[in-house]
Amino acid sequence: MTLPTRVLVLNSGSSSVKYQLLDMRDRSRLAVGLVERIGEQTSRLKHTCVTGGDTREQNGPIADHEAALKAVAEELARDGLGLDSPELAAIGHRVVHGGMFFTEPTLIDEGVLTEIERLIPVAPLHNPANLTGIRTARGLRPDLPQVAVFDTAFHTTMPEPAARYAIDPKIADRHRIRRYGFHGTSHAYVSRETARLLGKDPSEVNVIVLHLGNGASASAVEGGRCVDTSMGLTPLEGLVMGTRSGDLDPAVIFHLERVGGMSTDEIDTLLNKRSGLFGLCGDNDMREIRRRVDEGDEEARLAFDIYIHRLKKYIGAYYAVLGRVDAVAFTAGVGENAAPVREAAVAGLEGLGLAVDAGLNGARGDGPRLISPGDARVKVAVVPTDEELEIATQTYALVEKNSR
């Protein structure tokens, strides 16, 4: 029997579900959509049937993830793409934290669910929502293979010196404290696409990937394997982000507690939700920050400069980690769209062989492209990420392997 070719990708957040239905024969999208504000009175489902060119919106309360997935299933069914279709081969779920245990995409069974549950203490915001999405989808199609694709998996190749914090290993191990890294699906996809852009096999190239979205992370990828990444135990470490501080002297936390009188939860909220670009200047959208910078706004200028300074430090650090760098790839919302960020991050690094061509950097373009001068020693690239396609590809590869 030939394997069906469609994969539904589900990304279940605490109050949202993003989904895409893909046909793996040509990796095309059949439908995409989003349910937001689940559990509130103002929930919204936006569904686009790509093949029919039709977008529909539903506004009104959607009580929980089960109701959300049922509503999604109904929308898909209206387009003849329902979950009961024999064309559907599998459902691929994004799971944020796979700890040390999950190093690759994994077929979901009760044991896998238990393990994802055991990881909740290190991913309290994400794993519970991911689990709810999986359980609901399994309820709707218990017979269908469902695959967990972990944000952390690509980083499990990090060597111990990069993955360990310099604290007592007994305490670290007891509490599973180590650097896990996130955005792994994107780093994997973008590093491979960058190799393809250079006309090389991933095993031949060393790439620094800069995933700059609302969350942001850098990774050092050596011959296709991640050897370092900027996020750590949680997605708070590393680069300056939309609302997260990134790197910080840990003593700032003790100081806020002892001197500032703040509770642990208040500090958590401060550093995760009210810091980064937003904390520095009141905006976390790079478009708005650039507009303000161009108008001479000093607060926005300083926020931008702090963001760039941190980014540049990571480029330098990962250059040193890799020893030889073939390409630096910018990706995600800011990396793909903000030419001033790319220009500023690379400015002054000519000594490292890094430069951007102003014309190429400023030009708009859709696919992966080089923005460094033709003779550049290290190529600088813009490589659009596609986490859903990567999740679908990994899911389908596993299902195909198991069907042989």
Ligand code: ADP
């Ligand atoms: P998420 O982490 O939510 O997946 P994205 O990768 O979609 O984020 O990136 C979202 C961010 O991308 C926005 O907050 C905004 O700062 C930035 N962005 C999007 N489009 C542009 C643009 N044209 N110019 C500058 N920044 C942009």
